[in-house]
Amino acid sequence: MFNKNTVAAGVAAFASVALAAGCAVADGNKADDVDITAMSAEELAEHLIFETNSWRDQEMQEGGGWRDRMTQDDIQKACSFDSTRNDLDGETAGQVVALAREQYEAPEGDIELGDWRQGAVLADSGYGYRIGHNTDDHGTREAGGNCYNCHVMDSSVSVQGTIGPNLENYGAQRGDSQEIRQYVHQVISNPHQYFPCTQMPRFQGLLTEEQISHIMAYLLDPESPVNNR
Incomplete structure (x- = not known):
């Protein structure tokens, strides 16, 4: 899956420039319905990606669409801490391990090797x-x-x-x-x-x-x- 925060970060860089320059970012035919000047760069990035329908949706091989790929699950959300931080706190680590064990599906019986x-x-x-x-x-x-x-x-x-x-x-x-x-x-x-x-x-x-x-x-x-x- 795509990491939603990673995708948004790239757009956020553009959004920062747009806000700093006082530019209007069109929202399809509804540019006047949303006050983008009140948004942070991250909020604007999220808005541009997920709310403006400015990208072409496609069916994914695993089912669903592009929007589903860009929407984080609970593990991705928990792991989207500040990338400049080198440590992972124990509470978050425990939460992620528990979520992963809930998701895991063990095969029935003995595990056989393939080719x-x-x-x-x-x-x-x-x-x-x-x-x-x-x-x-x-x-x-x-x-x-x-x-x-x-x-x-x-x-x-x-x-x-x-x-x-x-x-x-x-x-x-x-x-x-x-x-x-x-x-x-x-x-x-x-x-x-x-x-x-x-x-x-x-x-x-x-x-x-x-x-x-x-x-x-x-x-x-x-x-x-x-x-x-």
């Missing part, structure tokens, strides 16, 4: 959920996990990110018990259960359970190149 080869493809694929003039079509190509964008998983892959922890030899170091599988499933599905306000996406609902099982196999299967470095 690590398919997991490698999903880890490398950033396809999915993009909108615009050429919106991604999940009917012709499945969404990927884009894991390499943030993690080193297989050092033979030339381009990998370092925002998240290095996952080389993940399964080799931790084993492949049901407890480890449950933990990995929880983190991939909703990482806020263990890392409140993390930058890692919540993949439950974006990837299928089968896709998650393939990525888990890529991390845990002894035959996976992740565990042979």
Whole structure:
């Protein structure tokens, strides 16, 4: 999902200039109905984005429309504290963990691993959920996990990110018990259960359970190149 505060921040920069200059910002055909001069830059940004219908709505692959993407859920709201602040207070962290555990859907019975080869493809694929003039079509190509964008998983892959922890030899170091599988499933599905306000996406609902099982196999299967470095 888009972070509503992040989207609004960019418009807020324009809004600050507009207010400082005393400019009138048109509200469709109702420019006289709203006194934008009484708004803060943040309020004006919210107004321009959500109330003026100045953007073209589109149907999302996950259902709903663009407005739904830009509307924060409870976890996003709780994690939208001042970006200049480096700490996360305990009360907010506890709230986020509780919300994440409420959202998480555990699979029934033992967790099975999928095919690590398919997991490698999903880890490398950033396809999915993009909108615009050429919106991604999940009917012709499945969404990927884009894991390499943030993690080193297989050092033979030339381009990998370092925002998240290095996952080389993940399964080799931790084993492949049901407890480890449950933990990995929880983190991939909703990482806020263990890392409140993390930058890692919540993949439950974006990837299928089968896709998650393939990525888990890529991390845990002894035959996976992740565990042979």
